[in-house]
Amino acid sequence: MIHTPYLLYLGNETDDLAVKTSRGVAQWRPSLCIGQYRNPSCPISLGLPDIDLHEAVLRGAKTLILGIANAGGVLRQDTVKDVVAALEAGLDVASGLHVRLRDQLVIADAAARYGRRLFDVRDPPAHLPIGNGVKRSGRRLLTVGTDCSVGKMYATLAIEREMHRRGLLADFRATGQTGILINGSGVPVDAVVADFISGSVEWLSPGRLDGGWDLIEGQGSLFHPSYAGVSLGLLHGAQPDAIVLCHEPGREHMRGLPGRTLPDLATCLETNLVAAKLTNPNVRAVGVAVNTSRLEAQDAQRVCAKVSDELSLPCQDPIRTGVNLIVDKLLE
């Protein structure tokens, strides 16, 4: 468990894509974010107060979130210096980078010296169980996708926000590094050893008896030949009662695979439902979340109406219109 509240790191990044993770945390957990920490020359802002490390500690910050991902995934020397300074100032540091903080001698030494904790959120937890597929108590929703990076995390978080707005018990369960940093805990399911995929999700979302929902972030796609194994194990481990299909219209090919077209939505949804029945025969679809960020408002509306009509399910863009109709369907 990563301690909150957070100071979000932007460092010297100049590219909006590179601070995607810090931005995700600011967007979905604003109340946990004390401020942002950046070099004076950094042109990017998350709209949070700029504060330095010592001020952050004085205001109660517990962890510096290294929510950056520059091309190559390397940790630059200026960032290493900032991390050491943060540890010295009294902050834990959490990172979603592929390069592990614990493998940087200078950082590991500083953490030991100052008694601070390092979180490499791509490290899976130790001692995960093998999945058993036995039905657990509680209710679960899983987002599934036609492709990678179509907005499964955003859709899941939007559903959590909408349910909280209605006063319902619901908890986001993170399965990727950005989700884990947003949530402070989770399992990087694509980084676990293959034998433990479904078991890691059973561990992430254990039985619950309080009547609340676990809202589990999906990964990949059953139709993506690089990652479908992860998606299937995640689906079986989640044993979802409800599935939300996520999609980005207009993609020419599956992510990273020129020439490979996306599945049609009806086939993709049906394939997920059939596979999900192995561990939850009562699974049902409750909606479609489309990422229309590249479309004009009118086109976005038209796409949603068309999908909704074709699949007889509510279809919404979580960012543009929220997910109230999907949550209505979920609670039906």
Place this chain on the structure above:
Amino acid sequence: MIHTPYLLYLGNETDDLAVKTSRGVAQWRPSLCIGQYRNPSCPISLGLPDIDLHEAVLRGAKTLILGIANAGGVLRQDTVKDVVAALEAGLDVASGLHVRLRDQLVIADAAARYGRRLFDVRDPPAHLPIGNGVKRSGRRLLTVGTDCSVGKMYATLAIEREMHRRGLLADFRATGQTGILINGSGVPVDAVVADFISGSVEWLSPGRLDGGWDLIEGQGSLFHPSYAGVSLGLLHGAQPDAIVLCHEPGREHMRGLPGRTLPDLATCLETNLVAAKLTNPNVRAVGVAVNTSRLEAQDAQRVCAKVSDELSLPCQDPIRTGVNLIVDKLLE
């Protein structure tokens, strides 16, 4: 690549199940086995000459195969002593145990001191690629199963033997520890990081232009909630032209999961074919391999006839009757 020929280790084991891996190597690679090495009190034999370490080296043995798996997966002190003696005598040592040889200080030291190699075959290779699903040259067969441990490795090896008997080019591609020790190479697909499942199989079975077949050992089952992710990634990475369904009749439940019944064969086969089409639209089923070791000869024959009739495919027990009809169908 593990160097051959082998000396097979039985040590002090007293249980036939515990020497399953050594026995598999003796059964499927007799020409590579110089002899067996066991304690005088060991009641088990593989039918090979008993020779000591120095005699094995004199006769040309290159590697001691630690093909044992006692309950708990621990490495006993007497075995550690034998491993060190083997390294000193001039042998490499290969192990399929969960406990890694390299993690035993005494063994790692001895290997360094004598300049010998240690093979922990459950360690996946470094630098595996992410799968891309692009069609490769060459032809591939994959065994798939209704459950774990139904005989997929035996069926695959029997098909290789039958094809070699006919003078055909065919190579077993191992995906589990016993298969890797039998073959001297392979990928322990259930031990790779989840993101690399399909990529590891693309790496294991690259394009080939010699007209031969790659015969890929399957793992798990699409219907096993613990491991289906592994099975799906393996299926996509293998992009098989031909599938052989493997089954053991009479199981009361899926392995390790009391109460969970096995899928029916037609559903299981169809589900595999549909999923396989993602990376090879021309996939077809060529047979069913049943493990009838617990049945009387007459019952075994009756089961095979019934399955063959139901699925309109040749159905054979690889050990009892060989797989000639399945290979006939493959070559049709």
